[in-house]
Amino acid sequence: MLALIKSFGLKGLDGFPVQAEIDMHSGMPTYDIVGLADTAVKESKERVRSAMKNSGYQYPVASVVINLAPADVKKEGSLYDLPIAIGLLSASKQIPYDSLKKAIVLGELSLNGEVRKVNGLLPMIITAVQQGETTFVIPKANCDEVSFIEGAKIYAVDTLTQAVEFLTNQIEIQPLAIRSWQSDVQSNHSDNDFKYIKGQFAAKRAMEIAVAGGHNIIMIGPPGAGKTMLARAVPSIMPSLTFEEALEVAKIHSVSGQLDGFIYERPFRTPHHSSTMVALTGGGNKARPGEISLAHNGVLFLDELPEYNRHTLETLRQPLEDGVITVARNAVSVTYPADFMLVASMNPCPCGNYGSATMECKCTASQIHKYLNKLSGPLLDRIDIHIEVDNVTYDQLQVDDLSESSQVIRERVNNARSIQLERLSASGRRCNAQMTPADINKYCKLDTQSLNLLKDSFEKLNLTARAYNRILKVARTIADLDGSENIAVKHVAESLQFRMLDRKYRV
Numbered sequence: 001m002l003a004l005i006k007s008f009g010l011k012g013l014d015g016f017p018v019q020a021e022i023d024m025h026s027g028m029p030t031y032d033i034v035g036l037a038d039t040a041v042k043e044s045k046e047r048v049r050s051a052m053k054n055s056g057y058q059y060p061v062a063s064v065v066i067n068l069a070p071a072d073v074k075k076e077g078s079l080y081d082l083p084i085a086i087g088l089l090s091a092s093k094q095i096p097y098d099s100l101k102k103a104i105v106l107g108e109l110s111l112n113g114e115v116r117k118v119n120g121l122l123p124m125i126i127t128a129v130q131q132g133e134t135t136f137v138i139p140k141a142n143c144d145e146v147s148f149i150e151g152a153k154i155y156a157v158d159t160l161t162q163a164v165e166f167l168t169n170q171i172e173i174q175p176l177a178i179r180s181w182q183s184d185v186q187s188n189h190s191d192n193d194f195k196y197i198k199g200q201f202a203a204k205r206a207m208e209i210a211v212a213g214g215h216n217i218i219m220i221g222p223p224g225a226g227k228t229m230l231a232r233a234v235p236s237i238m239p240s241l242t243f244e245e246a247l248e249v250a251k252i253h254s255v256s257g258q259l260d261g262f263i264y265e266r267p268f269r270t271p272h273h274s275s276t277m278v279a280l281t282g283g284g285n286k287a288r289p290g291e292i293s294l295a296h297n298g299v300l301f302l303d304e305l306p307e308y309n310r311h312t313l314e315t316l317r318q319p320l321e322d323g324v325i326t327v328a329r330n331a332v333s334v335t336y337p338a339d340f341m342l343v344a345s346m347n348p349c350p351c352g353n354y355g356s357a358t359m360e361c362k363c364t365a366s367q368i369h370k371y372l373n374k375l376s377g378p379l380l381d382r383i384d385i386h387i388e389v390d391n392v393t394y395d396q397l398q399v400d401d402l403s404e405s406s407q408v409i410r411e412r413v414n415n416a417r418s419i420q421l422e423r424l425s426a427s428g429r430r431c432n433a434q435m436t437p438a439d440i441n442k443y444c445k446l447d448t449q450s451l452n453l454l455k456d457s458f459e460k461l462n463l464t465a466r467a468y469n470r471i472l473k474v475a476r477t478i479a480d481l482d483g484s485e486n487i488a489v490k491h492v493a494e495s496l497q498f499r500m501l502d503r504k505y506r507v
Helices: 044-054 081-091 121-130 140-146 160-167 201-213 227-232 243-256 277-281 310-314 317-322 365-372 377-381 406-427 437-443 448-461 465-481 489-497
Strands: 002-011 014-025 030-034 063-069 135-139 153-157 217-220 299-302 324-328 333-337 341-346 385-388
Touching: 002 081, 002 121, 014 081, 014 121, 030 044, 044 081, 063 081, 081 160, 121 135, 121 140, 121 243, 135 140, 135 160, 140 153, 153 160, 201 217, 201 227, 201 341, 201 385, 201 406, 201 465, 217 227, 227 299, 227 341, 243 333, 277 310, 310 377, 317 324, 317 377, 377 465, 406 437, 406 465, 437 465, 448 465, 448 489, 465 489
Parallel strands: 030 063, 135 153, 217 341, 217 385, 299 341
Antiparallel strands: 002 014, 014 063, 324 333
C-alpha cells in the first residue's frame, strides 16, 4: 500500500514542500530511502523502528521504499522521522489512511517514541503558510518559536502515540494560541548600563552617535581602559526590536540550532579571535549561517581586532557594505542577511600604550607599523567611527555620582532613529548607515563653511571617497541627535574627530 504524508524541508532561510511517499509490499524485508537524503535522514530507520515498537505498534516486516519528493533536492536533518513513522503505520494498515488529517508533519523521534525538537522549524512554517498551508503537527519543544505566526493552526505533540491519535481523530488537541508581540517584549540590561562606566565621556558620546545612526565603530586604547565594558553596554542603548526584525533574527537562529524560545533583544555576538572564516561568515557542508548573520539586526563585537586572522577579517568587507553574505558551496548557494553593527576594539601597539596620556610606549616605530598593518585600509574605510579610549584617572574612579543612564541615552537614540525612519522609509532603509550615494546627495547638503572644512580635511588626511561618504553619514546622525534639519559646520567638525586612525595612527 502507498501512503503520502506531507512535510517540509529547508534551504537557507526558506522552506520547501516535501512529500514522504511510503510504498510497502510483500517480499524480502528491506528498507530503502531515496530522494537525496543525507546521513541523518537515512539513519531514521533505526529511530523509527525503535520508536514504533516502544510505542506499542508493529514494525512492518516487508519491502519498504520511502521517497522524499522532490527527488532532486537534498533533504537534511532528523525532522522526517515523524512523517516517515506515520506513513509506515498507514501503509501497514495499522492506522486508517483515508481518515488521516491533512497536515504538515515535522519532528524527530527518540527511541522510546518521544517527539524531539528540530532546527529550522520557524522559517519552514512561515514559508508553508505563505504557500497556503494551514495545519501543522510539530514537537512541543518548538512551541515558543512558532507561537507568533498568524494564519496557522499548530498542534504540538509529545509522543508518536499522541501524534497518531490526533491525526486519526482519537483525541483532541487545542492549537497553539497566537501570542501578542507587544505583551511579550522584554529587556534587561541592568548589568551593562552606561551609568556604571566611570569617565570616558568622549567614548560614550561616540557610542551614542554610532547606535543612533547604525554606524560601525572601532575603539583604540590601552589595556584596561574600558573598551570591552563600553562595547557590552551598547545593547542597552539600542532601539527595541520590531516584530519584523525579531522574526528575521529568530529565523537565522532557528536554522543554526541556537534558538531557545523567541528573540526579544538584539543579538550581541562576541566570537573569539581564533574563530575561522567559516565560523565568522558561514558555510560548512550544510552552508549554515555564521557569526555575522547571527548578529543580524544586532551587534558583532570583535575584541582585539588585530589578533584575528587577516584573511578572515577581509571577508567582512563585502557584508559590511551590502548587509548580506552569500555562502556558495559545491551544490548549494545560500544568501543570509548580515546587517549588523560592528563594534571593534584594539590596542594601538603591541605593548598597548602608544598615544596614551599616562603610560609610556616601549614599542619601536617598525613594531607599531607592523601591528597596525594587520588591518587593511579598505576594512578600516568601512568603519565609520574611530575613537580613542584612554585610561581612566583615579579621581574619575572615585566619583560617587552615577553617569547618565542607558535609558536616558536610549531615548535620544530612539528620537534620532524616528527621524531617520521617517526620512528613509520610502526607500526601505532604517538608519543613516544604510544610506546610498543618492540618499547622501539628497539628505546631506552642506553650507559653504562646512564644505571648506571638509575639503581641507580631505586633502590633509588623504581620505578616500568611501571615508568621505561615511563622514557625511555620521554628520547627518549628529545633526539628527541635535534635532537639526540641516548639517552645520559643528556637526561636520565632530564627525571628522571620529577619524582617529586617519589622523593619529598613520605611521
